[in-house]
Amino acid sequence: MGDKDDRSPKKKKGATKDMDDLKKEVPITEHKMSVEEVCRKFQTDVVQGLTNAKAAEFLLRDGPNALTPPPTTPEWVKFCRQLFGGFSILLWTGAILCFLAYAIQAATEDEPAGDNQALVIREGEKVQINAEEVVAGDLIEVKGGDRIPADIRVTSAHGCKVDNSSLTGESEPQSRSPDCTHDNPLETRNVAFFSTNCVEGTARGIVICTGDRTVMGRIATLTSGLETGKTPIAREIEHFIHIITGVAVFLGVTFFILAIILGYTWLEAVIFLIGIIVANVPEGLLATVTVCLTLTAKRMAKKNCLVKNLEAVETLGSTSTICSDKTGTLTQNRMTVAHMWFDNQIHEADTTEDQSGAAFDKSSVTWLSLSRVAALCNRAQFKAGQDSVSILKRDVAGDASESALLKCIELSCGSVRMMRDKNKKVAEIPFNSTNKYQLSVHETEDPNDNRYLLVMKGAPERILDRCSTIMLQGKEQPMDEEMKEAFQNAYMELGGLGERVLGFCHVLLPEDQYPKGFAFDTDDVNFQTDNLCFVGLISMIDPPRAAVPDAVGKCRSAGIKVIMVTGDHPITAKAIAKGVGIISEGNETVEDIAARLNIPVSQVNPRDAKACVIHGSDLKDLSQDQMDDILRNHTEIVFARTSPQQKLIIVEGCQRLGAIVAVTGDGVNDSPALKKADIGVAMGISGSDVSKQAADMILLDDNFASIVTGVEEGRLIFDNLKKSIAYTLTSNIPEITPFLFFIIVNIPLPLGTITILCIDLGTDMVPAISLAYEAAESDIMKRQPRNPARDKLVNERLISIAYGQIGMIQALGGFFAYFVILAENGFLPSQLVGIRLNWDDRSLNDLEDSYGQQWTYEQRKIVEFTCHTAFFVSIVVVQWADLIICKTRRNSVFQQGMKNKILIFGLFEETALAAFLSYCPGMDVALRMYPLKPTWWFCAFPYSFLIFVYDEARKLILRRNPGGWVEKETYY
């Protein structure tokens, strides 16, 4: 309306004038008035006439004394007719669909947010300020539970431990102290990093870096600065669009030349050219693809895979390499007691999440002693109010290994609190790095026994040094060389499993030296701390998740290489890798071979070893070629002690070799790799915000096994998208051929723009989407990942089938219906050729048909539009068969079955929609679609049947002759 107002103000005047007013009789009353009255009314004078001023005023009021020019079609209306007329409407609909697709995408995305406080000391006073306002040089205090607001150099610390797992991947909290312990800033104890968490204790420090300059900030900047390539599905769709464009332009130009040869004018030929190109665009297809991906994303979200980027849905399906972080992804990110050594025997504890594993013999007296030591010499305790929660899931206040012990004892021996109540703590020396032990003194359970019980735990070798006896089968025996040897072997074995080993010992202090009420001084130790009795070893590990080995196995059989990339130590990494099957049983690393053959590592041919464990420091020195060599020649690879940058290098290396790489991780240290990967998978529970932001997909349950679901869904949707596209593209041929024949042989137009839209955006939509629900034809998890260079979403074979074969049959079906209707109404096919000019001549109102009847323009146009409707209905009919054959690419429909309920619904829906469009009263005016006689619905049936038979025959030959000509030419 705005345009209209600006350009033609006169028009507005006319429009606002009340039409009813004009319809009334002439409202002149002046003829009844006297001359004086008339003069008064018009403020004029019979002699003098109007004054000049009045005349000017009235001219302004009434406008010039001229008739308003008759309304002509305004220029903008003409322009709009050009803009929206003919095939242009197809383009506009496409444009509107883009908005729709964007809206869907925008609605499915959401971003997390956070905000923080920091306690700084300024001008001698503690102030709570927003973490954003912290500056370098600020003195900062952190306590357990706080998030570290910036990189700080610790100046003083009291039992401070920080959880660096998001930065380095280490599961265990690291203690912080003012001393420099390592050259590497990431390893030294006196620096705490931005966005890590202080788990316990307090510390004070000076801010050395803030914002993007912090270690974390550098990683985040690196992450956001990374160029991410297009997703595989985006590349496929682009390739597909190129093919379609190529075909469209080829057809358009061919017919442009043909039109010129046939004697059309340049302008007409150009209009044909544009029309053909536009008609080739499958308007509904991109929307269909979006909807299919959205449906899969929804389905995956139900299975705990939240997809942030819609296109990532398919990426997992194409993935050929998964680089997985260890902590929290493969493992439970929770220290758990794995083994115990007592009575000179290694016992295995149950590490599964649901306690389904085997239990060990708990009857031994030594075990009772060991559990008592572990329970008493332990500061961890359950947080209150968790009685209903299963023991393993309870929250614990305390350090990771102590809580592991706590849970283990609580599980096997009952309430630890009761045990502690019975054995009141008298004195305690907490763990410190110089002693490397922790001890406490307790009263005994027996009220008659006035002796004190001293319990101690710590680094095994330190504990052993303090022991003179060892407990075996509940009896104390002197520690001889043999037992020391046994101890060493057990320690080595457990350590070799990547486990963290603690030694336990105790002693009952003699009553004579330490009578009841003895004042134990823990600062200046005034009691016996050696000649103790060694009880046993307990080793802990962050155990693999239960579902992971199975999931890794499934990935293997699906042809996906699983690489472990972790910041943790090589021994732990290797142990977990072996535990989850990343290094499969029987496969050795170079070091293993060297150890087995007893030769130096350098003499082993690296090709003999399928597995390898590579340390981050070695990785630093590798050239690009060496890196490629490793990635190419080892099937089972573990990278340990890797920095965030190295993770990135590993991902890039894999991508250089043509792999589509998925990266899983939860820490900030993983985020550059997550971003660089073709698909980054972050952990929903344990994952840091940075990693979640960098990722394309989030595993809500932190379960690696969900990735397998993702792979399966991704592969399925890729197959189903092929089917969906094959289905949708097919109807392009019956949509375009009518126009081509209209141009070449001058017949009345068999299919109009509106009806084309009704197919593309109406009847074809639901069936195309329903193919997304199609079940897999074979076990898609048993085949190799697709090769992105070779296995395209849309290839020339799909085009050949859809356009060259099925589409052609469909077009014939449509044309048959067209000819039937015209012939049955009097226009025989022989007469139609070349009739176009007369047919479309508005002033020719006595066009003669084959029976001598004469038709007005409107009458024959109604027949033409009935033909459009019939052509449309015929396409629906042949699309039934197309939908059924598109269900499978290789199998017969009879093997696949018709279990897809949505598809069956789609069949009925498109038929109902077609019937509605044809029979609903008012459609003749609204869409120019006319009711069909029932018999006309059956015109395309033979062709529909032919499509089905032809394609079943094709698939039969395809199955009978694997790799034969039919497969090479028609398997899409």
Added chain:
Amino acid sequence: MASTEDKAANKENVSSWKDSIYNPRTGELLGRTASSWALILLFYLVFYCFLAGMFALTMWVMLLTLDDYVPRYRDRVPEPGLVIRPNSLDITFNKSDSKNYKNYVNHLESFLQRYNDSMQENNEECIPGEYYMQDGGEMTKKVCPFRRTSLSLCSGLSDTDFGYQEGKPCVLLKMNRIIGLKPIGDPYINCTVKKDHPVQMHYFPSEGRIDKMYFPYYGKKAHENYMQPLVAVKLLLTKEDYNKELAVECRVEGTNLRNNDERDKFLGRVTFRVKVVE
């Protein structure tokens, strides 16, 4: 638009462009060897031949089911349209320039050739005012004559210029042929000019009547020499009507035939413009 898309399509193939057209090592042309091309082309040839055969078969079967005399459905042409001769809705001419209206005159003359008396010697006279029903009996139906002479002043016999020279042009009107159409009542043509004062008009045959004996029509094959009844209107324009565009509307009146359809402006009526330049 075409050119940009063309470029986009080409860009992707640039890397392997030369090889993908002709690869001298494998002898591949556009990615296929000669035998591969031959095989796929042969397949498509056979496939399309089969399709053409199938299409021809279905068309043949369909044509077999059709009647030669009457189309299967006639519900799309229930009512006749009204058409004028000369075949133009905008009759503009200079009455003093014979070249100017020659086209119209020639057109009318050639159109009326069929109505020459000499052409109608075989036709038997029919009973005026009654439908000439010929159901049953022979397939070839008899034809009622419509003589050119009945158009009198507009027959072009006495006045070979059909009144165009004197500025009083004749316009012929005919109702579209529709098989089996039997108008109820007495059809006649009535024309009006949208103008302040009426223009005199002369109708031939008198009162613009269309005799019922010309109905029903039995179709091209049965009624080969069917004479379509005509009505001529001579617009008796006067001097003051010259140089003005006159809108003339003619309707079929006196019957059940529709002449006021909103969408189809030619159903039982026709509107045309006449402008005579002096």
